[in-house]
Amino acid sequence: MYPDRFPRNAWYVAARSREVTRSVLSRWLLGDPVALYRREDGRPVALVDRCIHRQLPLSLGRLQGDRIECGYHGLTFDTDGSCVRIPGSSRISDRVRVQAFPLYEEYGLVWIWMGDPELADPALVPDHHWFRSDCWATAEGTLHMAGRAQLLNENLLDLSHLTFLHPESIGSPEVAEAPVHTSYDERVVRVHRTMTDVSCPPFFQKIMQVEGAIDRGQVAEYFAPAFHISQTHIRPAGSGDDVPAFRQMVMHAITPETRTTTHYFWGVARNFALNDPGVTDFAVEAVSQVFQQDIAACEAIEHIIAAWEPSYPLELNIKVDAGPLRARRIIEEMVAAERESSAAPEPHKVDTAARRAAAASRLRAEGRRSVV
Known part of the structure; x- marks a missing residue:
């Protein structure tokens, strides 16, 4: 009857623009902890709010420039979720990362896409x-x-x-x-x-x-x-x-x-x-x-x-x-369509950067901002 699961391939309001600052904001969204903050140039960032080492919320750490350092053992993550520092380790695999979420900011709201990032088309954000x-x-x-x-x-x-x-x-x-x-x-x-x-x-x-x-x-x-x-x-x-x-x-x-x-x-x-x-x-x-x-x-x-x-x-x-x-x-x-899609063989992937560039081009033509 009343759905209690929601699709992840959709835009949701994560925060008001004024809430996202150079202090890390922790907020649960769709059952996941999310850490929100702004880069030094003002663009917003959203990472899953847990370190992959021992699960301490990253929001309890500190910002080092645009990166966030875990407050437990010092693992440091870039804005794309990649781990760029592990104290005591000189080599870090590209697979060591936390999830990063696409964001879109418009008219005082920060929107988040928590599903497949390749599908995060800002044109899907309702007009407001x-x-x-x-x-x-x-x-x-x-x-x-x-x-x-x-x-x-x-x-x-x-x-x-x-x-x-x-x-x-x-x-x-x-x-x-x-x-x-x-x-x-x-x-x-x-x-x-x-x-x-x-x-x-x-x-x-x-x-x-x-x-x-x-x-x-x-x-x-x-x-x-x-x-x-x-x-x-x-x-x-x-x-x-x-x-x-x-x-x-x-x-x-x-x-x-x-x-x-x-x-x-x-x-x-x-x-x-x-x-x-x-x-x-x-x-x-x-x-x-x-x-x-x-x-x-x-x-x-x-x-x-x-x-x-x-x-x-x-x-x-x-x-x-x-x-x-x-x-x-x-x-x-x-929700059913997402379930079927995840169960099906993975289709040929379109380059994420190309998709975002195309979406940004469409938005510029409409006078709207491009995806963050």
């Missing part, structure tokens, strides 16, 4: 340019959940819960009753709602200064396996397209930490009150409280389903579950 655009103002935060990542994926695809879980902030009675249209392709699920002449929730009254009834549109967009953009468009009821809409784009990067714990990186971009820090401060506090309610619900569900494993209690699926159920299927298909 709103969060560093002069045309949008942003608020952001980072949360942690003691539950599997799929619970948040499904929470974000079934927004009928706004009526019942968030009635004092972003919910209204009409959300749960509004007709839902679900569409999807191989890796993306979209759930649409259009509501006309409905009540305005307290959160939008506060930040948009809207009184009375509104016309409200919602699109929950999921990019498998772990990224969402939730769009909200609001106008005074009956005002029509001639009146500019208040628009809000909410980013949710849902990164599995372990099988049953999750990192939650969120951001809210708005096209109004661009120079009002008071609106931003209110959004940071209010949105964080909303997402804490989501987390509390998901953690309560985790407590129940964990007690039933390896089976699950019986669940009833209803119309609004089309999006969440499709998300489950996509993740299951991605």
Whole structure:
């Protein structure tokens, strides 16, 4: 039912850019310990956070220029994971190394690819340019959940819960009753709602200064396996397209930490009150409280389903579950495809440098940064 394994051949948010510095950051991602830091030229590095000698986390060591020295016995590793120094040894095999992970940095986020590095195409990173655009103002935060990542994926695809879980902030009675249209392709699920002449929730009254009834549109967009953009468009009821809409784009990067714990990186971009820090401060506090309610619900569900494993209690699926159920299927298909690929004979490898150069060329043409 609820996937607790996620594909490794995919991009996940590992950290916010400001978190990755010249001090080594240790973070568990997809069940693996990862050490993150920056080279002296500012480029980020990600290595598995364990020395191959006696497993001490490399994050407990120290940086020597761009290299990291284990704090236990002094083995030193370069940014590509190769071991360049073993005290007392003059010759080091090329096979002595730790795993290094491809990274991609854009719009204040550091993305990591923990699968086959030859498949790490930055063009697969979902668009999220709103969060560093002069045309949008942003608020952001980072949360942690003691539950599997799929619970948040499904929470974000079934927004009928706004009526019942968030009635004092972003919910209204009409959300749960509004007709839902679900569409999807191989890796993306979209759930649409259009509501006309409905009540305005307290959160939008506060930040948009809207009184009375509104016309409200919602699109929950999921990019498998772990990224969402939730769009909200609001106008005074009956005002029509001639009146500019208040628009809000909410980013949710849902990164599995372990099988049953999750990192939650969120951001809210708005096209109004661009120079009002008071609106931003209110959004940071209010949105964080909303997402804490989501987390509390998901953690309560985790407590129940964990007690039933390896089976699950019986669940009833209803119309609004089309999006969440499709998300489950996509993740299951991605994991199964990786399993089949690893079991099959290894295909002819394309040169990694050539693949990355080609990807970088495509991104330059699109005006985006190349892979790190």
